[in-house]
Amino acid sequence: MNTALLPMFAGVPLAVAGLLAVITPRGWLRTALFLGPSALGLAASSYLLWLTRDGEVYSHNVALWADGISIPFVVDTFSALMLWTTALLVLVCSGFAVAVRDHMQPFFPALVLVLYAGVSGALLTGDLFNLFVFIEVMLLPSYGLLAMLGALGRLRAGRIYVTVNLLTSTIFLAGVALVYGAAGTVHIGELAGQASESPMVAVGMGVIILALSIKAAVVPVHGWLARTYPRASPAVTALFSGLHTKVAIYAIYRLYAMVFDGDSTYLWIGIVAFCATMLIGVMGAVGEDTTRSILVFHMISQIGYILLGVALFTEIGLMAGIFYLIHHMIVKASLFLSTGAIEHTHGTGALDRLGGIAKREPLLGLVFMGAALSLAGLPPFSGFVAKLTLVIGAVDAQQWAAAIIMIVVSLITLMSMLKIWGGVFWGKAPDTDAVHEPSDESGSVATAVAPPKIRAGLLLPGLILTATTLCIGLGAQVLLSLSAEAAQGLLDTSAYIEAVLG
Amino acid sequence: MTLAVTIAIMVAGGVYLMLQRGMVRIVLGLLLVGHAANLLLMSAGGIFRRDQPLLGINPPDWAADPLPQAFVLTAIVIAFSIVIYMLTLAASGSDDDTEDAS
Numbered sequence: 001m002n003t004a005l006l007p008m009f010a011g012v013p014l015a016v017a018g019l020l021a022v023i024t025p026r027g028w029l030r031t032a033l034f035l036g037p038s039a040l041g042l043a044a045s046s047y048l049l050w051l052t053r054d055g056e057v058y059s060h061n062v063a064l065w066a067d068g069i070s071i072p073f074v075v076d077t078f079s080a081l082m083l084w085t086t087a088l089l090v091l092v093c094s095g096f097a098v099a100v101r102d103h104m105q106p107f108f109p110a111l112v113l114v115l116y117a118g119v120s121g122a123l124l125t126g127d128l129f130n131l132f133v134f135i136e137v138m139l140l141p142s143y144g145l146l147a148m149l150g151a152l153g154r155l156r157a158g159r160i161y162v163t164v165n166l167l168t169s170t171i172f173l174a175g176v177a178l179v180y181g182a183a184g185t186v187h188i189g190e191l192a193g194q195a196s197e198s199p200m201v202a203v204g205m206g207v208i209i210l211a212l213s214i215k216a217a218v219v220p221v222h223g224w225l226a227r228t229y230p231r232a233s234p235a236v237t238a239l240f241s242g243l244h245t246k247v248a249i250y251a252i253y254r255l256y257a258m259v260f261d262g263d264s265t266y267l268w269i270g271i272v273a274f275c276a277t278m279l280i281g282v283m284g285a286v287g288e289d290t291t292r293s294i295l296v297f298h299m300i301s302q303i304g305y306i307l308l309g310v311a312l313f314t315e316i317g318l319m320a321g322i323f324y325l326i327h328h329m330i331v332k333a334s335l336f337l338s339t340g341a342i343e344h345t346h347g348t349g350a351l352d353r354l355g356g357i358a359k360r361e362p363l364l365g366l367v368f369m370g371a372a373l374s375l376a377g378l379p380p381f382s383g384f385v386a387k388l389t390l391v392i393g394a395v396d397a398q399q400w401a402a403a404i405i406m407i408v409v410s411l412i413t414l415m416s417m418l419k420i421w422g423g424v425f426w427g428k429a430p431d432t433d434a435v436h437e438p439s440d441e442s443g444s445v446a447t448a449v450a451p452p453k454i455r456a457g458l459l460l461p462g463l464i465l466t467a468t469t470l471c472i473g474l475g476a477q478v479l480l481s482l483s484a485e486a487a488q489g490l491l492d493t494s495a496y497i498e499a500v501l502g
Numbered sequence: 503m504t505l506a507v508t509i510a511i512m513v514a515g516g517v518y519l520m521l522q523r524g525m526v527r528i529v530l531g532l533l534l535v536g537h538a539a540n541l542l543l544m545s546a547g548g549i550f551r552r553d554q555p556l557l558g559i560n561p562p563d564w565a566a567d568p569l570p571q572a573f574v575l576t577a578i579v580i581a582f583s584i585v586i587y588m589l590t591l592a593a594s595g596s597d598d599d600t601e602d603a604s
Contacts, residue, residue: 129573136580143587159525159591166532166584167520173539173577180570181546 001051003060006073009044009083010121010134013037017113024106034109035094038116041087048080055485057499059126067502068190072126074500078322078486082123082250085329088468089242090116092461096337097235099457100344102149111141111148112239119243123250126500128176128186128208131251132169135215138247139165142240149233157231164214164224172211178204188258189500192493196263205259206266212255215248218307219277222300226284229299230292230349234340237292241299242333249303249325253310253318257490262313270311275405277304282412291339291349291420295332298375298416301409302328305390308402317393318487323479324386327374327472331383334371334465338364341458342424351423358425361454363463365425370466372417374473377410382472385480505545512538525592529585536581540574547571 016037025033051058055077061070075083094112097103118138125131143165147158180186182200195202217225225245229237256262281301288294306328309321341364342357343349358365374381377388387410394403472479489496512534519531547567555565 129576133576133580136584140583140587143584147591155591155594159588162584162588162591163520163528163532166581166588167535170532170536170539170581173536174542176573177539177543177546177570180543180573 001058003058003073005044006058006060006075006124007062007121009041009124010117010137012040013113013117013120017110017117020110020113021107026104030103030109031098034098034103034112035091037113038087038090038094041116041120042084042091045080045083045087048075049077049084049482052077052080053482053485055489055495057489057495059499067500068185068187071130072187072189072500073124074126074496075124076486076489076496076499077482078250078253078489079123081322081326081482081486082246083120085326086116086119086123086243089239089329089333090119092464093235093239093242093333093337096238096340096458096461099455099461100233100235100340102233102235105148107144108148111144114141115145115239115243119247122247126188128179128188128191132172132176135172135247136169138244139169142244145236145239146228146232149236154231157228160224161228168211168214171214172208175204175207175209175211178207180204187500188255189497191259192497193259193261195259196261196265202260202263202266205255209252209255212248212252213273216245216252216303216307217277217300218273218303219280219300222277222281222303225300226293226296229296230290234292234336234343237296238333238336238340241296241336242329245299245303246325246329249306252307253321253490256310256313257318258493258496261493262491264313267311267313270307271399271402274304274307274311275402277301277307278405278409279304282409282416285416286412289351291342291351291424292336294416294420295335295339298413299332301413302332302375305387305406305409308390308406309393312393312397312399312402314393314397315484315487315491316389316396318490319480319483320386320389320393322483322486323382324390326479326483327382327386327469330465330472331371331374331381331469334462334469335368335375337465338368338371338459338462339420339424341454341462344458345452345454351420354424354429355427356425356429358421361459364454364459367459367462367466368425369421370470371462372421374466374469376414376417378414380470380473382469382476382479385473385476389480505541505549509538509541509545512541525588529588529592532588533581533585536577540577543570543574543577 016033020033052075057076059072059074061072103109115138118134121134122131122138125134143162146161147155176186179201182204183191183194185191195205214221229240278301281297281304285294285297288297306321306325309317339349346354374383377383391403391406516531516534519527547570551564551566553560553564553566555568
């Protein structure tokens with residue numbers, strides 16, 4: 001493979017974003033340029049996944065500087081998997097944005113593409129400072145997207161979001177400074193194993209991991225997420241939920257494996273924090289009364305599950321965590337998109353103002369139910385395999401408390417999903433609609449105010465993702481073996497180090 | 503030592519401002535903390551070596567480490583753009599200050 005093409009994962013979307021900002025086409029060209037880069041990225045990352053399926057690592061030194069001095073772009077099984085899922089999510093969420101005409105907003109396509117470029121770059125880079133830069137590239141368009149579209153109060157949400165993220169980035173930067181001061185390098189390949197040898201490097205890396213934990217919304221630093229995400233537009237929430245926190249999770253996995261070398265001294269901190277995240281996230285969801293705020297709290301709870309994989313740091317734990325990460329990105333976006341379709345059509349996501357959707361929209365009901373059951377962890381969806389392997393991993397590492405918490409949290413998750421189901425999909429449309437909707441006898445007026453139908457274009461994105469989670473659940477072996485390969489790459493980092501340092 | 507004290511004072515002031523009401527003070531607080539982080543990055547390269555890092559002109563022992571300086575330059579640009587955006591957010595939308603609310 002020509003490794004010089006690796007930086008193109010960030011380069012192509014950036015170039016197209018620049019083009020879109022300058023020529024601002026309307027019509028089909030706008031849509032094509034908007035969807036093109038992520039479609040291309042999906043094809044390219046499928047090829048990368050094929051190349052790295054046996055644990056090969058490819059690396060490219062940007063600008064051909066010598067090994068150790070340059071900024072490397074590295075791809076192994078883990079990053080290829082993440083790249084593939086990212087491209088899929090960006091493509092599907094962009095499709096949803098096209099269906100709700102969000103993409104006609106000035107600069108919306110350009111901002112989404114810059115976001116995509118930032119995520120791809122953050123997944124590929126092998127340098128701590130470059131990781132900081134790419135996370136900023138990912139966040140800057142997000143600030144705009146959050147404040148541009150969405151519900152009332154989005155500017156207030158934008159203030160919280162920008163403030164928290166700028167503070168977090170500053171903490172990250174301070175961590176990079178400490179690591180550079182202690183180790184004299186920020187090259188992840190050269191830092192390999194140093195934090196387990198030198199406590200000074202470990203402190204610096206600890207600051208970096210703290211910053212990443214804030215970005216991943218780990219309890220007790222999760223408050224910003226639940227206050228900002230429900231305020232964005234549905235397509236944007238789906239995109240953010242799939243990408244932002246997940247990049248931070250990816251970075252935590254990568255850095256703990258590389259720089260700490262999986263040091264077991266600090267793992268108990270992770271186990272405690274991530275179990276708390278699972279519990280508190282799911283409890284938070286119980287008190288919420290709109291679809292998206294419930295889903296956002298579940299996201300926090302699921303982040304605990306995903307990160308538990310790295311806190312176990314056994315082969316099966318890491319494999320389960322990576323599988324869970326991929327599963328979660330797809331399922332969560334599917335849920336946000338199908339509730340987004342309801343919100344777009346009916347103008348609200350409040351549980352007490354909706355009802356009876358399942359009767360009117362059986363297909364949407366099916367799409368939502370599939371994703372909700374997958375989130376709760378019922379077979380035959382991917383969530384079942386993800387939770388089962390993770391519980392096995394926890395039992396295997398003799399973390400009984402973690403295993404029990406996981407199962408209890410699953411039950412509460414199912415309850416919450418049933419709450420959305422009961423409030424939105426079952427029952428009757430509430431009285432507020434009935435006032436405007438006269439009974440059948442009065443004839444002519446009824447047709448004019450009949451409840452709107454959800455368009456096929458709004459259904460399709462959620463349907464694709466729910467079908468994907470069903471396929472992953474039925475053919476779990478494919479993703480499991482890829483996750484196992486990715487976990488192997490984290491346990492034995494020699495291939496990665498050899499690829500970046502030559 | 504001077505540098506460490508400076509960083510400490512800037513962080514303290516920044517945190518104090520960030521905990522205030524009103525977006526503009528929060529922005530100023532973030533600016534202070536951001537500058538403290540930049541100073542920390544500078545100090546990570548060693549503050550006693552201050553000559554130009556040009557081979558053949560200065561002995562490498564006394565040349566400053568150019569890498570943290572490049573980091574700081576990048577960080578300043580990023581923080582600057584975000585601060586401008588935050589000031590825009592502070593000026594648009596409703597007033598968040600709850601002091602007068604009763």
